[in-house]
Every structure is written in C-alpha cells, then in structure tokens.
Amino acid sequence: MSLIATDFGIDKSLRALGLADVNNGTSTGKHFFGSGELIASCSPVDGALIGKVSTTTREDYEKVITAATEGFAVWRTMPAPQRGEIVRQFNDELRRLKEPLGKLVSYEMGKSYQEGLGEVQEMIDICDFAVGLSRQLHGLTMHSERPGHRMYEQYHPLGVVGIISAFNFPVAVWSWNTALAWVCGDACIWKGSEKTPLTSVACQNIAARVFAENGLPEGISCLITGDYTVGEMMTHDDRIPLVSATGSIRMGKIVAQAVAARLGKSLLELGGNNAIIVTPDADIKNTVIGAVFGAVGTCGQRCTSTRRLIIHDEVYDKVKDALVAAYKQLRIGNPLDEKNHVGPLIDKDAVARYLHALDKVEEEGGKILVEGGVISGEGYESGCYVKPAIAEAENHYEIVQEETFAPVLYLLRYSGDLDNAINLQNGVKQGLSSAIMTNSLREAERFLSVAGSDCGIANVNIGTSGAEIGGAFGGEKETGGGRESGSDAWKVYMRRQTNTINYTTELPLAQGIKFDL
Ligand code: UN1
Numbered sequence: 001m002s003l004i005a006t007d008f009g010i011d012k013s014l015r016a017l018g019l020a021d022v023n024n025g026t027s028t029g030k031h032f033f034g035s036g037e038l039i040a041s042c043s044p045v046d047g048a049l050i051g052k053v054s055t056t057t058r059e060d061y062e063k064v065i066t067a068a069t070e071g072f073a074v075w076r077t078m079p080a081p082q083r084g085e086i087v088r089q090f091n092d093e094l095r096r097l098k099e100p101l102g103k104l105v106s107y108e109m110g111k112s113y114q115e116g117l118g119e120v121q122e123m124i125d126i127c128d129f130a131v132g133l134s135r136q137l138h139g140l141t142m143h144s145e146r147p148g149h150r151m152y153e154q155y156h157p158l159g160v161v162g163i164i165s166a167f168n169f170p171v172a173v174w175s176w177n178t179a180l181a182w183v184c185g186d187a188c189i190w191k192g193s194e195k196t197p198l199t200s201v202a203c204q205n206i207a208a209r210v211f212a213e214n215g216l217p218e219g220i221s222c223l224i225t226g227d228y229t230v231g232e233m234m235t236h237d238d239r240i241p242l243v244s245a246t247g248s249i250r251m252g253k254i255v256a257q258a259v260a261a262r263l264g265k266s267l268l269e270l271g272g273n274n275a276i277i278v279t280p281d282a283d284i285k286n287t288v289i290g291a292v293f294g295a296v297g298t299c300g301q302r303c304t305s306t307r308r309l310i311i312h313d314e315v316y317d318k319v320k321d322a323l324v325a326a327y328k329q330l331r332i333g334n335p336l337d338e339k340n341h342v343g344p345l346i347d348k349d350a351v352a353r354y355l356h357a358l359d360k361v362e363e364e365g366g367k368i369l370v371e372g373g374v375i376s377g378e379g380y381e382s383g384c385y386v387k388p389a390i391a392e393a394e395n396h397y398e399i400v401q402e403e404t405f406a407p408v409l410y411l412l413r414y415s416g417d418l419d420n421a422i423n424l425q426n427g428v429k430q431g432l433s434s435a436i437m438t439n440s441l442r443e444a445e446r447f448l449s450v451a452g453s454d455c456g457i458a459n460v461n462i463g464t465s466g467a468e469i470g471g472a473f474g475g476e477k478e479t480g481g482g483r484e485s486g487s488d489a490w491k492v493y494m495r496r497q498t499n500t501i502n503y504t505t506e507l508p509l510a511q512g513i514k515f516d517l
Contacts, residue, residue, distance in 0.1 A: 002048035008336040010050070010107050013100035017202040019051065034060035034225065041198050044110040044344040045334055047382035053197040055226035061233045064189060064222045068160045069239065071219030072187040076157045083183050084134025090179075090210045091127035094120060101171065101202060103336065108196050109170050110343040110384065111298045112335040123175035125469045126485060130179035133490055137184065148504030155494040157185030158265075162234035164245040164255070167193035167346050168301045168405070171203055173269070176469065176485045177244045177493075178207075178221065184493040189222040189240070191231050195346055200225065231255070238262045242493065245269070246303075249403075249430070249478045256480070267492050268480025269473070271403040272432030274455075274464035275308035275412075277421040277447065280315055282437035283461070288322045290437065290463030291409070296330060296342050296388040297465060300407035301350075303479075304433045304457070304465035307403065308395070310424050313415040320369065320411060323390060327370045330388060333379055344384035345406060354386050354406035357399055361410070366393040372408065395424045403430060418443050419451075426454045432475030433457040433464040456483070 001011050014020055036055035043050050056064065075083065094101070098120045106116035139153035161181045165173045170192060178188045192200030200223055207221040224230050228251070234240050235258035244267040245255045252270040259266040276294065278287050294306030311319050335343030345351050351374060358372045372389030388407035393400050400410050414421040425434055434455040436447040444460045447453055456475035457467060467473055472487035474480070483489045509515055 002043075002046050004046040004334060004336070005043070005048060005050070005107065008103070008107070008334075010103065013103045013107075014051075016097060016100040017104060018205045019198060019202060036060065036226065039194055039197060039225065041108060041196070043107050044346055044382050044384040045107055045336065047384075050108060051198055053201060053225050056224040056230050056233075058233065061224060061230070064219075064224055065160065065237065065239055067217070067219030068187040068189050068222050069219070071217040071222075072157070072160055074217050075182075075187055075220045076185040078185070080134045080137055080183055080185065083185060084131040086210060086214055086216065087127050087134070087179055087182055088131045089214070090207060091124055091131070093206045093210060094124050094127065097206065098124070101199070104202060105171060105199050106335050106343070108198050109167060110335055110346060111168075111301075112340065112343055113338055115298055116335075119169060119172045122172040122469055123179075126172075126176050126179045129469055129486060130183045133180065134183040137490065137494070139496070144500060145510060146502070146508045148502060148506070150501045150503065151499065153496055153498045155184070155491065155496055158241045158493055158495050159186060160240050161186045161188050161493060162237075162240045162243040163188055163190045164231050164234070164243065164247065165190065165192050166247045167195040168298060168303070169246075170196035170199040173246050173484075174200070174203060176473070177267075180485075180490045181493045182220070184490055186493055187220045187222070189224060189234060191224050191226070191234065194225065194227050197225050232258070235259050236262070238264065241265060241495075242267065244482070244484070249480075252480050265492070267482035267484065269303065269482050269484060270475075270478060270480040271430050272303045272305070272464075272475060272479055273307050273401070273403050273428040273430040274304055274433040274435075275310050275425045276306055276435040276437060276464060277418070277425055278309060278311040278315060278319055279418065279421070279436065279438040279440065279443050280312045281440040281443065282315065282319075283439065284315065284318060284322055286461065287319060287437045288326050290435070291323065292326050292330075294463035294465045295409040296407045299342055299345050299386075300388070301346065301405045302465050304467060305405075306409065306435075306464045308400065308410045308412055308425075310412045310414055310421045312421070313413060316413055323409075323411075324370055327388060327390060332375060332385055332387065342388060342407065344382055345386055346384070348383055350405060351384055351386060353404055354408065357404040357406060357408050358389055358391070360399040361391045361393050361397060361408070364393070364397040364399060366391045366397065366410070369411070395427055401428055418446055422447065422452055429478040430475065431455045431477035432479040433459070433467070435459040435462060435464050437461055
C-alpha cells in the first residue's frame, strides 16, 4: 500500500469492503466474474497498484448467464414489494459502508472524496426511490368498446438485463439501473469499467451478501469484468433483452447496432456537450459557482460537465474576469485531501486527449485565457494531474463540437436576442444537459419552451451537472435518447402486456366485425 493510501485509510476501506487481499494480486469475495487474466487497478491519485481482478472468459460468461437466468426464474415470482425489501437491506449496507466505498471511489477513480461520498449518496437515493417504486409498478385500465369486457395493462419483468457502465461514475450509474431493474423483477449482469474494477467488486460483494442472507440465488446480481470484448458477449446475446450502456458516443453506436441487429432493446447514456447560457440578467456570483463546479468537478469527466459557456456581449468581460479569478483559487491535488478541489484525470490517455484539445483549440483560432498543462513534482507523480483551462473559442470549431472528457471550458460570445444563444447551445450533435442563468422570466421560459433547449435536461439558474435521481436522466440526439433513474424510467426494465377479458356468454368482435358461424 502506498503512503497516500495508508495515510488516508484506503487499506481500512478495502478491509471494510471485503477486499483485504487485493494487494496480493487476487480479488476476493463471492461473485461470478471469472478466471481469465488479471487486470491491474492503479490509482490515478498516486499511480500505485491497488489490486488486481480476474477477467471474464467466454466459459465464465456462459456460467454467469446460466446463473442469472436461474436467478431470474426465482426472483420474478417474488412479489415486487418483497423485492423492494431486499433493495432496502442492500441500501442499509450502502449507508453503513458509505465512507469506505466513497473513499475507494475517490482513490480508484480520482474524484474528490466529497464527490465520492456524493456518488454513494446517489446510490442510496435511487435505492430509496426503488423501494417506494416496488409498490407502484402501475399499469392503466381502459374501457373496452365491447360490452362485458375489461381491459387493462400490466408490467412484467423483462429477464436478464445487461448493464455496461463507465469509469467516471463507477458505482452510481450501475445502481440507477440495477436498483430499478431489481424491483422490476429482473436479474442483472454488470460490466463495470476495466479502469475501476475494484469498486465494482466491492458493490458486487455487498449485493451477493444480501441475496445470500435472504436465501436468494446469487445470479440475481452478477458481475463480469474485462474490456469491450466482454461487453460484446452481452450485446450479441439474445438471452439479454435489454442492454443499458453508459459511455462514449462511439461505444454507443457499436452497442446500439449490435443490440438492434437481434431486435433487442438498448438504453443509451452517451456523451454530452453541455452549455450554460449567461444572459445580461444573470446573477454573476451564482453563474461563476455553477460554471466552475460544472467545468472542473470530477476533473471535467462527467457526461454532464459544463463544456461551453455562451455569454452575452453585455456581460462577457465581467463573467470572463470573474471566471479567471475563480480559477486562480482552485487547488489541484490528492482528491482524498479535502482541501483540494480538483483531482487527477483517470489515466495518461485522458491526459493526452486533454493536451490535444488545448493544442487544437489554438490551432483553430481560439485564445487560451487560463493556461492548461500537466502538473509534475511531489504529490503529482501519477502524471494524471492537469490544470483546468479556459479558452475563448467559436462554436463551429471541430474541437468545440466534440466532448473532451477533461477540464477544458470554452467561452463563446453571443449578442442580441436569446434565440442566438439557443441556436449555439443546440448547435452540436449531443443533447444531454443545458442551463440558463437569468432572472428574466421571459428568457427562462423561452429557454424551456419548444423552441428552446433541445436537451434531455434543461436547468434554470443552476449548472449542467449534479442532477437529482428523482428526474429521468438522459439526453437526445447523439446522447442516445435513453432515460434512467427517476420519473417513469422503470418502464424500460419491464415488458408491458395488454389484457382483454370477456366475462359474457357472447363473443363480440372489436371494430363491430360480424363473423357468424
Ligand atoms: C455521468 O456523468 O455519467 O448529473 C452521470 C450528474 C450526476 C450523474 C452524472 N448526478 O452530474
């Protein structure tokens, strides 16, 4: 264990999470993930090896899908509120283990400890939501056009649901899917990111323990590990009716095509290119807080991160100066140390993409306002710490049109009417999150109207990131169109059945058709 890890109690967290022996190069616990080669999990915080996890082979995968299918056969017959009770118990464990799990998320992924805790809180929130939902999986009843007939719809579980999640929210995004899928009666197979395998194992251990304590088959919650080839086992598998995938647009297109080719369902949560419009009526202090947290929180690695600020001419210089001053206050360093605001990027590939974005924006004519760069020296040995940067740019630049998963914020200028800003905001291929800063009711409502933001999330006077679990989460266009988490997102994890019941002695046909024998 490295010095940082020991000082910040990572070994204690690993023990609390049942991962005490990962330092020996093996993973532990009860799960189904496999016997393949080991992948190493190195922390971007200090570059140290935290542990190794074995990957899923084709043969392992067959065992997993068999276990999940058997688990589903038992789970689906359990009344939904009783499934909710299991999720409640799982949630009790999350509450008990919030600190060690939050710490491991922070150390393995690199987000600040506060954000690590926030991520576990998001798991707790969705589980609470799912428990209530377990008594509300409602269908509608309809009036039949035929006398003595009753019509209604009911929701049944889908089967084995595949979940592919990304490194940036290594535990919360799984829980959005799995907590809902579980109360809906589905079994889940989860492929977490190969960059954060230990947090996946930690979660799987918690779930496996709760299912075992209740005498339920472990296959209701399965974990598989490895790179995209392991994910492909699920996307091509017609025993998996739904694949929920979070990640890049490139990955989403591959998943969507593979799943569609077998007429399966996919739920896609892909890249964003989120903007905040800053109008002349904006509260500048709140704008700066929202924009800075949106751009540098999680080191710019949220799908909801703020990438573009679209600022009106009248307040452009004021906002620009306030932002530059705020960036000077940012403390970058070990994310477990709570005095730091910004931790490292996930790995050196991410650093390379960040550096490429900074070069490219200048090459296309942009002007760097807050200098970026990789930080070196004591405490920064992992080579993954970078300076959050700001560049003045134009919306049509190729690099501005792309999502770079890093703390690079582009300032764009608009003049005249709000519609000009809305056109810029919508003028990208992605459509996840958006926001407007304004005290004008007219502008706020215009932004939210049918002619306003084209995104799945549109906020007024808050930033683009940090959505609550109660709303449906997801976006339009190349973001993939899926909705997870709150509202009625649960419906995607179930199949709807329309039932028509005739309680008469006649057999009248619909549409008044006569068919006499
Ligand atoms: C993600 O980045 O994939 O709204 C999810 C947010 C978080 C979830 C982000 N609640 O920023």
